[in-house]
Amino acid sequence: MNTVTRPRILVVGAGFAGVECVRRLERRLSLDEADVILVTPVAYQLYLPLLPQVASGVLTPQSIAVSLRRSKKYRTRIIPGGAIGVDLGAKVCVIRTITDEIVNQPYDYIVLAPGSVTRTFDIPGLTDNAFGMKSLAEAAYVRDHVISQLDLADASHDAAERASRLQFVVVGGGYAGTETAACLQRLTHAAVKRYPRLDPGLIRWHLIDIAPKLMPELGDKLGRSAQDILRRRGIEISLGVSIAKAGPEEVTFTDGRVVPTRTLIWTAGVAASPLIATLGAETVRGRLSVTAEMTLPGHDGVFALGDAAAVPDMAKGKEDAVCPPTAQHAMRQGRRVADNVIATLRNQPLAPYEHRDLGLVVDLGGRDAVSKPLGIELHGLPAQVVARGYHWSALRTNVARTRVMTNWVLNAVAGDDFVRTGFQARKAVKLKDFEFTDSYLTPEQVRAHVEEARSKES
Template sequence: MDIVTRPRILVVGAGFAGVECVRRLERRLTPGEAELTLVTPMSYQLYLPLLPQVASGVLTPQSIAISLRRSEKYRTRIIPGGAIGVDLRAKVCVIRTIAGDIVDEPYDYIVLAPGSVTRTFDIPGLTDHAFGLKSLAEAAYLRDHVISQLDLADACTDPAERASRLQFVVVGGGYAGTETAACLQRLTHAAVKRYPRLDPGLIKWHLIDIAPKLMPELGEKLGRSAQEILTRRGIEISLGVSIAKAGAEEVTFTDGRVVPTRTLIWTAGVVASPLIGTLDAETVRGRLAVNADMRLPGHDGVFALGDSAAVPDLAKGDDAVCPPTAQHALRQGRHVAENVIAALRGRPTRPYVHQDLGLVVDLGGTDAVSKPLGYELHGLPAQAVARGYHWSALRTGVAKTRVMTNWLLNAVAGDDFVRTGFQAHRPGNLRDFEYLDAYLTPEQVRAHVEEAGRAAR
């Protein structure tokens, strides 16, 4: 009876926010106080900021996939699947498991941290031909694809085809896009030395963004410094420009230019997980509107945080909301766990307040720009800060050891430019990795829960 009557705490999402919340709940709650359940398709926490380094081969995929089952003290039940709907009135979360089964998970407290998905627009051909970089599978696929373009260009006899395979387009001048272009350009620059039949001058990287500045959050000086570094490497940067049309062998820019290419990488921002749309609750620019303590107004026991929640940024004020960054997600995860415990024990919850620590952008090698605590750095000092921050943010000693070993090995021995071929025979565009058609509408969620309730009776 004790097990049955324990309050059920359900955490949705195993990103920075979700995992930090679960870990804090495990440490602060006794086994008899609550039953903990985590919904996630993968039983690991992915360190997203280092994905560009996986795509470029600097890091191995395993080094940034931190197992949730490694700790012997881990006692949270994992449901291997994704939440596709939440009925707030019935307090039921609808889950599609990785086997395709639909299960209903009741809860007393729910922490919504489903993260975000790639933001796309109604651009012809975009989801059919563009690659994303939001998951480990996408990073591994993208690395294979880029190296395969070099292999195919080296083998082909048609000059036009060779030129198109050696042009690469990255859309998005934020951190993800800039780091992706920088890391992959270094990969192709190093790899082409192993292809004596290829002219290095044919390899062209394009970084485009509709914004007038590259990474405006860094400020005028550092943003210009990053742009100069990339330009010096040969990356062509076009600002105030986006994609008008995407095809299998060419991309049309909004300024009319047509670039023959087989590689379009889309990193133009993120939006909240479609799960938020199933709640039929108020949103702010697509993110769930919550109070400063991360509770959903009008719904007892519902908390939301991370990329999918518009958490008020009290440190900035003026109706600002916290940006979808790792440093906020980590701290929100720990803070929301304390608030869930407070609610469970009948104590008042506390508002979330965090002063932004700054920004780091790793451009590969000794190139970087960073702004820790407002201080502007570039070059080797910025690289030390960037990698030091990422290294310290990794949750386990094993992950830290693997990442540091990879960095040292890559710096000393370089890359072997090997394609794994694991996904060579399946498509790998945005449509194939996002699974956006899996989510239910609010009406479908309610109908499903009511039908399941009648069947249970």
């Protein structure tokens, strides 16, 4: 076969699901069976669970960004850009490249793993004044911002301004929010010792969530244990509460409290990538409705997985159960989808996805953690060993493992230098500036763009 006649497998997204799929395809497909193409704005896989440790300075940003171009043996073509629409009928993916050019990429098989974006609500001022914790840039920016608040409070002669700069609000009682609040509180607790003019008692962290429990998946006992740890550190936890409105210098809670603050971090869940809405296909709570084999009903050669797909959770035995948007599911789904794509190419039967959850780990910084591996409840140092051991082993390369382990050891021995990297010298950016959710096309725009391109070619 020549390159013109080989089937084209297009993978959208370089998260856990997309990268695992690509690597499996590369290992199991012969060179002349198919061409593999990966669409991603950045040529690295981000290990999202460790973002709070980047924000707190325990890990460097590079240590959790695993390059996709490091190995010479991989043959996948990487298109630097983002998919902004898919025409399922024409089998064309519309891509906005990093040079801002819009191109059409034909495919024979497509694997949709675009991931998720921060879930927001119609709360006045939220996207203009909150920070997210979903990307490497956001984590690095939040670290700079938090340290800058200490610098600005130290330089201020106004008591009210100083107090507002030393109050921090995190919304979201899931893993991301809890770990973010825990890790950043440790950062400010350690850093304020280097500011003799600041009263440590002025530093206050608030963790709020509309749910009645913190991390309910952990169970009552471990959930209470995590709350006790955070409260002993001085973090104020408010459950059954959310944000009514957000301003640049204060946040109003739904229970009426007004908190003067310059720092609002929003981690209240995720939503499927807006790319899914461009397909015009059936969804389940915003996620693409797929079969147990992760195929899209009614469309040959279309597979979807990860955060953007409602993959049936066969292990739970419930008809309407879907897999949660976690890394352990995404990685395993990626490998299963790759096998099913190969099976389709070779006219072999497809296999359903099934995985029993291995448990949960929550790193609260230092020696504090709560974990539930294989249903066994742990807290303290044993839980910390399990949590970090799990994350360390899940990193894809030995280089990444070495960097992360070195960072952990160095931070434990030498502590933090509380250095800002310079983001604050630029224009202030918030949640709305990082995810570019207004870049996607509507289904009608996708079809019109594809038809216009075809008419020009003919």
